[in-house]
Amino acid sequence: MDKGVTSMHTPSGKAKFSMNKEKRKCTYIEVTTPSELMKFLTEEFPAKSRKDIKSLLAHRQISVDNEVITQFNHPLIKGQQVVVNWAKVLIEEQPQGLNIVLEDDYIIIIEKQAGLLSIATDTEREQTAYSILSEHVKKRDPKNKIFILHRLDRETSGVMMFAKSEKIQQIMQTSWKEAVLERTYVVVVEGTVGKEQGTITSWLKENKAFIMYSSRTPNDGQKAITHYKVLKKNKHYSLLEVKLETGRKNQIRVHMKDIGHSVIGDKKYGATKHPIARLGLHARVLAFKHPITGEEVRYETDIPQEFLNLFKQ
Structure with a gap:
């Protein structure tokens, strides 16, 4: 075996991964048993929580056969190679009250907790998903803005999407259906x-x-x-x-x-x-x-x- 490569069996015993000196910030895993990506990763990295793995997916740090994958239920087949790029891990803390699960240059998808307003109303000006996320993106650049696309009731939890420009908001709302x-x-x-x-x-x-x-x-x-x-x-x-x-x-x-x-x-x-x-x-x-x-x-x-x-x- 090349001295620059190490390999070992993971706790699940289903796959083998290797890292060489040039690529030691990445983990390479060969799929030996068909599975869904989240199940596969949680078995391969038992020390990582589901939230940690979702964060890796959201920040485009997981690829399958050289294609970036963000969906946790992506099906895997025998012989494919899964790569985890640890070097891109973002050190930003998740905003309190919500979890950013997917973000690119145009949109942000979050999971909102129950009890948090989506956006302020005439009678309620307290902290909202909109205000928390707005403050979050402005930490990177004070000029950054977000634009609401749809709402969830205060006591409803789950997935919400925001636009990162007024143009994207207009495109999405015009063709929403x-x-x-x-x-x-x-x-x-x-x-x-x-x-x-x-x-x-x-x-x-x-x-x-x-x-x-x-x-x-x-x-x-x-x-x-x-x-x-x-x-x-x-x-x-x-x-x-x-x-x-x-x-x-x-x-x-x-x-x-x-x-x-x-x-x-x-x-x-x-x-x-x-x-x-x-x-x-x-x-x-x-x-x-x-x-x-x-x-x-x-x-x-x-x-x-x-x-x-x-x-x-």
Whole structure:
């Protein structure tokens, strides 16, 4: 063996990696068993947390067969080479209250925590995802700005996207319906949902108390379409996967109430149970066409553990 190369079996025993003197800031791993990238990396680097590995992906430090990969569920096949570039690790601290999961010259994708406003309102001027992220990018250059593309309710966690210029904001908002390929949520609702999957359609309106409600009269309000599928259920709760065909204010929360199963923790829309001290709603998947490259970008988060804990035997 060349003296400049070292090799060893990793704890999983599934792959072998090597580093030479010129490339010792990179780790090279040969795939010997088909897997998904996140599972593969967590097994190869047991000392690294999932958050650490997601950060490596977000900062484009992982490549497969010389192609940079940012999706944690990217499929791997036997014989491929995975390279981790440790030299590019950014020392910037993640802003408190959110996690930057993907960033390039045009967009930033974050995971927002429950309890954090997306953007300030006329009545609420406290710290928001927008203000935290704005402050963060200005640390690099005071001229840097961010521009909001869509919002999540304060008590909803999950994936949000911001533009890094007004031009990109305009491009995305003008073509939002065509550009956004998927917005998927997971939601915990009260009770056992009997129908395994379904579609809810109504026209949403807002009353004087700023509460949204459904009208079944066609064109009496904004048309809202929600598709759902049951993932887990017990006698107390149901875990649903929800896909939005439209994106109206409080749409999921209103539609869950409409089918008689309010989102847990959602007193505003009829909930009586608050088992996890937050709203049981999480924006899990965001997929869209990149405004400049036209390539499909997809980011998928984990289902919050506090949701899953409600379905343990």
